[in-house]
Amino acid sequence: MASSFGERLRVSVFGESHGTGIGAVIDGLPAGFPIDTDRLMRFMERRQGGRNALSTSRKEPDVPRFISGVTDGKTNGFPLCLEIANTNTRSGDYSNLADCPRPSHADYTAGVKWNGKADMRGGGHFSGRLTAPLCAAGGIAKQILSSRGIEIGAHLRSVGSVQDDPFPLFPDAALFAEIAEKAFPVISDVQGEAMQNEILAAKEALDSVGGTVECAVTGLPAGLGDPMFDGVENRLARVLFGIPAVKGVEFGDGFALSEMRGSQANDPFCIDGSGRILTKTNHSGGILGGITTGMPLRFRVGIKPTPSIAQPQETVSLSERKNTVLEIKGRHDPCIVQRAVPVIEAAAALVILDLLTADAQLAEKENHDGFTGYSDRA
Amino acid sequence: MASSFGERLRVSVFGESHGTGIGAVIDGLPAGFPIDTDRLMRFMERRQGGRNALSTSRKEPDVPRFISGVTDGKTNGFPLCLEIANTNTRSGDYSNLADCPRPSHADYTAGVKWNGKADMRGGGHFSGRLTAPLCAAGGIAKQILSSRGIEIGAHLRSVGSVQDDPFPLFPDAALFAEIAEKAFPVISDVQGEAMQNEILAAKEALDSVGGTVECAVTGLPAGLGDPMFDGVENRLARVLFGIPAVKGVEFGDGFALSEMRGSQANDPFCIDGSGRILTKTNHSGGILGGITTGMPLRFRVGIKPTPSIAQPQETVSLSERKNTVLEIKGRHDPCIVQRAVPVIEAAAALVILDLLTADAQLAEKENHDGFTGYSDRA
């Protein structure tokens, strides 16, 4: 529980911001898959800070070392453990936070939960740094999915009030690749420019700013997901809320659906030129009843502004039990949303690969007869 | 998996819309708790249709029969199984849906997943009717929580574009009770009137409309919830997306946080007159790092319009593999959001009671020494 998830592809994340290392164990990967480590490093670099004025100055190479599960560059069927060393920690910066919890950080709640005994330097196990092993695990899952025709992409949908264009009805691998190569992962570079200005403005004001990420998955078979509490939405939401600063998750048009009429929100079924069943629109985000339709899976994640800001903030001293004012030092991002983009792709990849691994009935069906009478791929 | 959830308080939901009965098994309830069945029935009636022009004309008493787990009106420590009979089913209405899937329903995805062999009459196991046993289970959990000083309330936060007032910073049991007694569960009756007009307008247009529900939980100890993937947010989101038509979940200010600066979004800590630690604002919804702060837990759920509408809709015939037009008959709500209100309370109650049941370290702490140095109750 807690720092692990998955049914048959089980991921356990470990580590603290200022400990020896961070990492993950992934149990349930298929055997014999060749991991493209260059591609994995490029994926992981997308979440890395320190590249420009928009991010923290903390730089760490974040190269995963495979302790187990990989033989001669291929998965070997057994739990894959990867470690990423912590090499660039400056603990002194966090010395008084144990007594004066930072507003809207986990300092206070972790303090209560573990009676002050948790190692919360740099946010401890709650640090955004823990998304690095999640990315490494998810990057491997993405490669496996890609080899099966399933592609995952995400972009900054908004920063503050600046919006990027949404994904088209049928995003494709080329679009995903184009976005992934950008230093600032948006569809419209004009809007991306405006977003970066928003971030720099926040930074100059010793402040931070939030945003949203839109993610899509293409090439999914229809019929993936379980009823009620184990649908694609349930599983994804559980994992996405495990990414620091995520405060909202919606599928398809999400909250906007609550303002629509049924006649607008419903997605009519139709048959395309090659006889496949599609929906004309995709307000549902490719999921009905928790189960995939075969249309692109599409969801959006809302991320709060980095709680660490350089302005003085009101808090309390736990030891003196009185109100006080805190000034946070250390290196912090004025916006973390752009760094969350690959993390969200990684989470999606792990959830989807788990579902494909766990569903023997689906596997039988795919092999035996395909989805005759139904669309299988959008 | 699938139709069950919970760590030590485990809930399994069973039944189909047109089968013999529906129900739930709840394993892990404390022993010796006297169930107030009148109170439970009043709670369940809040989700029931057929009371006015806003709801479906299908009326069923929905009285849960306890098969096990209850002796002399008290929980007896063992799994509680409750059954609700299906007495008012008109299967004929659904005869052609197996071939022509209703847009934005689970007909199609369930058809693919189970190769057409699932009993999807009336939506089958995906029917909104399955929220009745969830309400029964959650109604019992609510009573247990209430006996421990934890109260749960919810209201219609919006219907279409009409908004209700939000919960105040500190909602209390009196407010929850006041809302629960209303036929239309809102804070502002003026806004409630406007919402009902919105629903009636949709109905007249042979259409439906969506909305949102805001829910709050008070009296929670600080320190409840586990890191990463088992925080309060993760667990709640997983269950909430199991309620039919839910397409978005957000905590605290949720997606609105993504448009804020950190200086606006952060909740400053402070000490109140009686020495307790609070936050001055509650943009975080009472959760930081997945763990409760002791402030009220607050979240919002986005619900799509009822997909069953009386207007002709485009769909496909699976057998003839061609486009066609569908007219849905049967009894359907022009808006289901008001009926979802107690269901969301029920889900919250079950998740919170599970967390309290599972966390032995928290239990020890509460008993041994309280949260010295910290606020325990808001």
Next chain:
Amino acid sequence: MASSFGERLRVSVFGESHGTGIGAVIDGLPAGFPIDTDRLMRFMERRQGGRNALSTSRKEPDVPRFISGVTDGKTNGFPLCLEIANTNTRSGDYSNLADCPRPSHADYTAGVKWNGKADMRGGGHFSGRLTAPLCAAGGIAKQILSSRGIEIGAHLRSVGSVQDDPFPLFPDAALFAEIAEKAFPVISDVQGEAMQNEILAAKEALDSVGGTVECAVTGLPAGLGDPMFDGVENRLARVLFGIPAVKGVEFGDGFALSEMRGSQANDPFCIDGSGRILTKTNHSGGILGGITTGMPLRFRVGIKPTPSIAQPQETVSLSERKNTVLEIKGRHDPCIVQRAVPVIEAAAALVILDLLTADAQLAEKENHDGFTGYSDRA
């Protein structure tokens, strides 16, 4: 947890000996399977008491009523809930047991665990009666497995010191059927006679007697089971110890292996006439490293004597906190081992079907290419 098990085929058992009813929910069955209810009743009758001098005089028809999951006699893809009514309870017999716990029953431990608030009349949720719904669930699983060429059989391997013949190296469906039809399920009727005499002798001495059950599963594919803690042995053992009075579980030659040399215990591989890979012996019981070899799965379960005996026994009065003597009234079996035989088959069926349902990689392999280079069926 607690009263449920399974990964993708999830079984939850509910009920108490003296409550309204007992039953089970089975989530994850394949859709469209026609349940042969006559066959199911015949299977369930095998565990039923009251047929002869060897069993308790409590007679109940134990006909499962399907509340959900079955449409027109076929599984419908959704959780199957079945209820068996409790019709023949005489609670008066158990009145003083709450104060004076019966030796080697769960009265005392349940009393401590639930502070005396559990309904322990007739053993409550710990009663052997709760094996009826397990049999019903497992009986359905057996039928599904049988349709896939997997057969399960069991027999009384010993009662007291009297031994039945062991299963041969390759037991088959005919042998299983022959045993199942016997009123006293043994291979050698001569030994069965001696066992029955042993039971009657115990009964006359106001005593009870224990025994062992041997179970075998044939037709399993090789490669089923997961490493370490989720192998076939691990999963089976967890469920088998959930059957009342089970105190030992061993696979293949089990404890006898501990007295052997490796050269005796090892099973040499060989290729049979049709090119399949077998082992010449099966000391390992068809499992190596937790994973099936394709040889028959074989295990043995040790069952203690019924703790309820008519002789006076020493115990304590909890209220008076002093030593006392207890005379147990009520109806009890001098031996329950023969009734446990179908229960053990049922447990095996559910565990095996779960494994087959959960293993998508196995499913893909079976369909794509079979086990070329390996034996697939023994």
Next chain:
Amino acid sequence: MASSFGERLRVSVFGESHGTGIGAVIDGLPAGFPIDTDRLMRFMERRQGGRNALSTSRKEPDVPRFISGVTDGKTNGFPLCLEIANTNTRSGDYSNLADCPRPSHADYTAGVKWNGKADMRGGGHFSGRLTAPLCAAGGIAKQILSSRGIEIGAHLRSVGSVQDDPFPLFPDAALFAEIAEKAFPVISDVQGEAMQNEILAAKEALDSVGGTVECAVTGLPAGLGDPMFDGVENRLARVLFGIPAVKGVEFGDGFALSEMRGSQANDPFCIDGSGRILTKTNHSGGILGGITTGMPLRFRVGIKPTPSIAQPQETVSLSERKNTVLEIKGRHDPCIVQRAVPVIEAAAALVILDLLTADAQLAEKENHDGFTGYSDRA
């Protein structure tokens, strides 16, 4: 799943015999516990080979490196990852095993399961070497339990046909410590001598020999464990069968109970001089209905002879699909039972600490009122 277990104290084991390293992640440890690393090393040395003629000549220091979860020598509340480097591997020895599976090893079944793509050199993830991280994790759990008055000990109960004395009715920490300090962990050194002769005789015959281990846990509260499928027996059995070569598990007198009458097997309750409730005998091994009685928990594990023996053995060539003869090279123990002793203690410690961590109701009871009216500690 697979290589992990536990409800709230979750253990994941990773690594292969010939990979970079092996290790474990333990999620759910209490925060602030000081790990005595000297004591931990002494515990781990008990399972280590290479010390005398009875064990393999492979020597590795097996010092766990803490990657996370430990700060300043204390647990910090977050998942503890420990790695043990693989430094002494000679892969050449295993070169032809991929084609010619060793009898009664997992080579064949793993080959089938992963289509020959698993890294099975040295047994891969199935190697006895993987018990090292289990010991490290369990050694930490043992220290935590010991600080709460719960002690765990085990000894070689038999090797081949040579039996050690059984544990007395009330084993204590002094006895456990005395056994743990012996190079050959038995109660009777005379019998230990005979066992060692048995092992040496097997070695000289190029053979191996099996045995059994008896384990006891003292100081447990009564009332620990959940009904049916999550009792102490169920949980322990699931983990114990994860230890390589374990083929049988029994609790209390186990299989011997099946040969007893109820009047012999039942444990009479009584009140001792200080008013505590005990049982006069402990045939049940301290567990009734899956729940602890407060008497010592006692169980026995049957272990098969090491399957790797130096004698030529019959097997098949998978590539040539014909019968052949195999001679196993490499370093192997003529008996592994003595090395399994601390591994079984470790498994018990992890299962017990998990149960104590997961049971909030028990925790509340212990703190609020103790077990008035019941014995709490033996």
